[in-house]
Amino acid sequence: MSHNTFGHLFRVTTWGESHGPALGCVVDGCPPGLHLTEEDVQVWLDRRKPGGSRFVTQRREPDAVRILSGVFEDDRTGGQVTTGTPISMMIENMDQRSKDYGDIAVQFRPGHADYAYFAKYGVRDYRGGGRSSARETAARVAAGAVARKILAGVTIRAALVQIGPHRIDPARWDWDLTETNPFWCPDPEMVPVWEAYLDGVRKAGSSVGAVVEVVAEGVPAGWGAPIYGKLDSELAGALMSINAVKGVEIGAGFAAAALTGEENADEMAPGNDGPVFSSNNAGGVLGGISTGQPVVARLALKPTSSILTPRHSVDEAGHAVDIRTKGRHDPCVGLRAAPVAEAMMACVLADAFLRHRGQTGGGAFHPGATPERA
Amino acid sequence: MSHNTFGHLFRVTTWGESHGPALGCVVDGCPPGLHLTEEDVQVWLDRRKPGGSRFVTQRREPDAVRILSGVFEDDRTGGQVTTGTPISMMIENMDQRSKDYGDIAVQFRPGHADYAYFAKYGVRDYRGGGRSSARETAARVAAGAVARKILAGVTIRAALVQIGPHRIDPARWDWDLTETNPFWCPDPEMVPVWEAYLDGVRKAGSSVGAVVEVVAEGVPAGWGAPIYGKLDSELAGALMSINAVKGVEIGAGFAAAALTGEENADEMAPGNDGPVFSSNNAGGVLGGISTGQPVVARLALKPTSSILTPRHSVDEAGHAVDIRTKGRHDPCVGLRAAPVAEAMMACVLADAFLRHRGQTGGGAFHPGATPERA
Amino acid sequence: MSHNTFGHLFRVTTWGESHGPALGCVVDGCPPGLHLTEEDVQVWLDRRKPGGSRFVTQRREPDAVRILSGVFEDDRTGGQVTTGTPISMMIENMDQRSKDYGDIAVQFRPGHADYAYFAKYGVRDYRGGGRSSARETAARVAAGAVARKILAGVTIRAALVQIGPHRIDPARWDWDLTETNPFWCPDPEMVPVWEAYLDGVRKAGSSVGAVVEVVAEGVPAGWGAPIYGKLDSELAGALMSINAVKGVEIGAGFAAAALTGEENADEMAPGNDGPVFSSNNAGGVLGGISTGQPVVARLALKPTSSILTPRHSVDEAGHAVDIRTKGRHDPCVGLRAAPVAEAMMACVLADAFLRHRGQTGGGAFHPGATPERA
Amino acid sequence: MSHNTFGHLFRVTTWGESHGPALGCVVDGCPPGLHLTEEDVQVWLDRRKPGGSRFVTQRREPDAVRILSGVFEDDRTGGQVTTGTPISMMIENMDQRSKDYGDIAVQFRPGHADYAYFAKYGVRDYRGGGRSSARETAARVAAGAVARKILAGVTIRAALVQIGPHRIDPARWDWDLTETNPFWCPDPEMVPVWEAYLDGVRKAGSSVGAVVEVVAEGVPAGWGAPIYGKLDSELAGALMSINAVKGVEIGAGFAAAALTGEENADEMAPGNDGPVFSSNNAGGVLGGISTGQPVVARLALKPTSSILTPRHSVDEAGHAVDIRTKGRHDPCVGLRAAPVAEAMMACVLADAFLRHRGQTGGGAFHPGATPERA
DSSP: OBTTEEOSSSEEEEEEOTTSSEEEEEEESOOTTOBOOHHHHHHHHHHHOSOSSTTSOOOOOOOOEEEOSSEEEEGGGTEEEEOSSOEEEEEEOOOOOOOOOHHHHHBOOTTSTHHHHHHHHSOOOOGGGGGGSGGGHHHHHHHHHHHHHHOTTOEEEEEEEEETTEEOOGGGOOGGGGGSSTTOOOOTTHHHHHHHHHHHHHHTTOOBOEEEEEEEESOOTTOOBTTTBOHHHHHHHHHHTSTTEEEEEETTGGGGGGOBHHHHOOOEEOOBTBOEESOOTTTTEETTEEOSSOEEEEEEEOOOSOOSSOEEEEBTTSOEEEEOOOSSOOSOGGGGHHHHHHHHHHHHHHHHHHHHHHHHOSOOOOTTSOOOOO | OBTTEEOSSSEEEEEEOTTSSEEEEEEESOOTTOBOOHHHHHHHHHHHOSOSSTTSOOOOOOOOEEEOSSEEEEGGGTEEEEOSSOEEEEEEOOOOOOOOOHHHHHBOOTTSTHHHHHHHHSOOOOGGGGGGSGGGHHHHHHHHHHHHHHOTTOEEEEEEEEETTEEOOGGGOOGGGGGSSTTOOOOTTHHHHHHHHHHHHHHTTOOBOEEEEEEEESOOTTOOBTTTBOHHHHHHHHHHTSTTEEEEEETTGGGGGGOBHHHHOOOEEOOBTBOEESOOTTTTEETTEEOSSOEEEEEEEOOOSOOSSOEEEEBTTSOEEEEOOOSSOOSOGGGGHHHHHHHHHHHHHHHHHHHHHHHHOSOOOOTTSOOOOO | OBTTEEOSSSEEEEEEOTTSSEEEEEEESOOTTOBOOHHHHHHHHHHHOSOSSTTSOOOOOOOOEEEOSSEEEEGGGTEEEEOSSOEEEEEEOOOOOOOOOHHHHHBOOTTSTHHHHHHHHSOOOOGGGGGGSGGGHHHHHHHHHHHHHHOTTOEEEEEEEEETTEEOOGGGOOGGGGGSSTTOOOOTTHHHHHHHHHHHHHHTTOOBOEEEEEEEESOOTTOOBTTTBOHHHHHHHHHHTSTTEEEEEETTGGGGGGOBHHHHOOOEEOOBTBOEESOOTTTTEETTEEOSSOEEEEEEEOOOSOOSSOEEEEBTTSOEEEEOOOSOOOSOGGGGHHHHHHHHHHHHHHHHHHHHHHHHOSOOOOTTSOOOOO | OBTTEEOSSSEEEEEEOTTSSEEEEEEESOOTTOBOOHHHHHHHHHHHOSOSSTTSOOOOOOOOEEEOSSEEEEGGGTEEEEOSSOEEEEEEOOOOOOOOOHHHHHBOOTTSTHHHHHHHHSOOOOGGGGGGSGGGHHHHHHHHHHHHHHOTTOEEEEEEEEETTEEOOGGGOOGGGGGSSTTOOOOTTHHHHHHHHHHHHHHTTOOBOEEEEEEEESOOTTOOBTTTBOHHHHHHHHHHTSTTEEEEEETTGGGGGGOBHHHHOOOEEOOBTBOEESOOTTTTEETTEEOSSOEEEEEEEOOOSOOSSOEEEEBTTSOEEEEOOOSOOOSOGGGGHHHHHHHHHHHHHHHHHHHHHHHHOSOOOOTTSOOOOO
16 A cells, blocks of 8 residues: 555556546556456446435546556457456546636635645645545446456445444345445335435535445455455555545454453354354454455445535635535445445455465465365 | 555564564664664563563563664764664563463464464464464564654554443543553543453453554644555554454544534634644544644454353364463453554654655645745 | 556556557656646657657657646646646557457567567467557656656766667767767767668668667765665666666676776765765766766667567467568667666656655765754 | 565565674565475575685674574474564674774775765764675575575576676586686686686785676576566666676676677477577566576676775765775675575565466466466
């Protein structure tokens, strides 16, 4: 993770501002021979793009991706495949509504990156948040689509588990439901609650936070590299880099602080393909290495700072101002975070897989099995 | 963050196992000319070392550090200073109690890294947890001592804010108190509560989790490098890499999910040295860049897996076993995590400072001031 | 240097194949506030682009660059400046002559990357050399144009000093001359010699190698970071990464092997701004750190493998074939290497400067001056 | 390659000064399960250590290595093996002859890193060259010993091919001979020439440069990662980082500049395990990827700057001084460079192998064979 690049063997570099001509990413280190077309990427971008319901920004972006390099259609292989060279993907910005940025150009929205970018760089592209805009996350989703190609056998899904003060009941979890409501909600009883609540937030010109849970099933044991490349450490860094995220937890997470050792220990029994665990407080990671259980992470998103109620602030000249944000915006940025969290999970896992394969050959040692070394 | 190294310009590589001859670190990229002696490092190691109270492991380690390179005593400069070359520090292991590791050698403790290391590597140093032991954190603390030398004007302190189900009241926060009790507790009313609670846990041979808060005051605006080198992202990765940590949050953290945009916005007013903020829900970081407010992070630690009550598990041969941990151990590993959290905060900030200075010259732009460029 | 990215604080990622839709680069870590327009980049690309004389490939590419991110036109600053965010630049491929790649698609040209890419990846974009084409160097030149903006006061120039067996005489060196002949030749007496020689090579459908010298003047003392980030080590890696380069030397280079210590020592005398050196066998670098003298490197390029005379080879099916390359090609790829060598020198120096500023504050200590620390 | 660390998956960090208490390295990313003892490392260190003949420095160092971490003696595996965790190795400095450093402490030897370190850092450990001493290369050799464990089937050897003006004749090359003379000379007719020549240099208190050739046989096709992680680019950076090296070339190297395309093309014929090449001008690398041929590199070393004849220089106060170096030193540092060059070749190849295995699974595609993907 350094500036605008993350990953080690599977590396993603993103670029672009909200109101510039385009944004995109370069995915480097992808294995060769994977089937990859623009459609394979587009399907994931379509899940992220705004404009789908009244609960997200009304900015209309087709978010059509172009793959500019790193793939090749070879008649003999029967389809377009990755070549092992960098995959450059570009998404043009289409709906940069022309308007006067006068106030935003010189004022700092409280709770927004405006001031921090100014303090660091002295110059900032204030149009639509510039580089700090959530539009950057489209590039992550495109990279995640490539990562998924590497992760055969791994299923990565995200759901919202809390909006404002309203939490779902995990006992009612239904993954299929997340695809049928605009909230990525897995709890049927929470859908109408969130709908009513968010309508109120939206009409008040207010905003509210959320918690997203992202789960990767089918991850074999052995991925992740202690001590400073721990799988959970990489995940924490990757998820915290998503706009508006203020907290990340793995497995039991903060709740683990209140558990005893007896409660927290995920007991093991012999199994055919590694141990069978009685619970998953670890969230699929022990000592920074995957255990074969589902990898479970949650991320907390703050409410967006773009609200109608005026807030006290300052401008570039150092004067006190009152600021309120007009125009389209998201009442709950968490609604668009689920596909992004999935993409970051996919990128981190793909990188962990390749690194594990590099160091060890890629297998796992199972209790009772004869160890084989690559 | 990659394997056993973290940082970009200020880079720390740690090595060593719990029961090997020694452990240590190499700190690379340190600026030259900083006064640094072994005593400067030892003072921080002494805060971390076990054996200080009945609530931590009774392993007795002097944890005496030796600086093997990277410093030079020049008569003309009047003291030992860093030279800009790598600083190698070593701590010998003295109290590796000789014992029969028979069971531990082939069994996997539930909730411990035992199984994960076996699955990944096929071979593991099972003595005292090997590389996954919390002894590795001594090397982090040594590195943190160097980082603090770079951070003139920055004060970094940590406290425990929760042990098991018992949380402190932030309204009673007293930093001085943290130095006078074995719990790093800042709340006078919570000290006796925790003491009684932990005595019970200890006598039961059980363990419990905790939450640590670490705060850096005096960090100027402008540190941190979006998008994937965000200050909060780097912190999340660094803190999550500490043994037993299962969650990290910045500022309001998970509580931000339940806030509205109006509540969450830290309003700004004109100030002499950057804006004055009305609150610090952001935890000192916006858009991944420091704002000049205190940088505030919290980390949740799970209970240690070393408990007396037998748990079901498996052994290397794939057989079911019952396992219980005898011998010295920590009822709450959180008690030793505060100095480690401080050290990681220090390392991340020192690295962020050097990178910021590299890209921009090191200053910050303040509203109303004439921008100066380096 | 890793896969398709190089640099540490000033980082360049390139992408694109010879006959894909486009190629480009992402430049990350650039300081903010530098004036940068597409024209600033285009002027350097125009120096590199083919089609300028009968001695280079007749492929006609406008090589028009678009800057897609990382710059901002702020009315108040009076011009377009860098913002500190990643600068994405794209060059569309226009002149991919449609043709039948039948033979090239399945045969490996001796001395070409064809076979190596196949052996590694199993699939390769064979059109025009794909990723291994010299077209990739356009992206390096674009990045170098940004690097030059950072290097105020540094002049970077390259010249050819040898083509085939014909070497220039350094005593006749004239930098101005390099701009007035198609060979980047600094020696007036060698221009007609090379012209006649290359006409013969070209008409024979043959090719020949060359040596390029690149010199950076105005580099202050103190840049470069021992031991594995030595300035000369970084330069060697960067220059060796250019297509067709088989050797790199600094200062006296291979000739130093035949020198005595007395001959090789660049003596020093007191000067106003650091020592005055009697010679520059070191090529401006001692111990991996710049000395204030001009940084001098030379790179040897092999002849291109695209020649008319048939050569024995194999095809993908493992059969023996005879192969000869028809169509446009370069009789001496060295003719196009000078601007690329300059660009790589610029990128390495810009990165070294930013890293030096990060670790030390950016200054240099001069004998006799009172040391000042940043 | 960054500061004191090099490599990507197989990463080496070195530390230590010439006259400090010790020096060493941390090798990270090593595969688990490789047999590794201190003796395995010592054998290579013994080849490098000074004191072996009258042609190298008379400093007497046992260079006894201790392995402090990363290996484990497991009764069940029948020997000490790597565990996948960082391998810390330390060599104590024993023979730091106590003496008055008065002049060296404040004067800069021409052609030495003295001045450059001062200019960069303002402070330097002047004792024995401090960090810039060739003693650092012992750590490289230790790391190389680990790298060789990974490279089963690969043979890495180095020889001197030139000392001063005297070059060997490749037609007389005898690898066995290199082990029987103090010059690593493969040419029986050159041994007496070099002996007489170096005796003269030594008696005159002078010094002279050399050229070393290092060859790796048994490297399969497919290693190396274009564009900026090319195998030859990595080698160039690694070899140029060795003390006193001023030039690096691969295969035909600088001589390739004078070749025609017809001469340079290494023709291919069908073979059982990849093509059979008619020559090896490429030095085993095409497009930055190994071809299956021997990887051949040469490095030019300058003469050491420690000579008896006085040279003009300056001191820290900026005054003109005359400087001559008394005491033990090497008349030709190239004599000790062969084992170091071998070690760097080994480290670069081990890293390339692990990265190749990470991205692709580790195999190679051979013409005529059915491609298998990992």
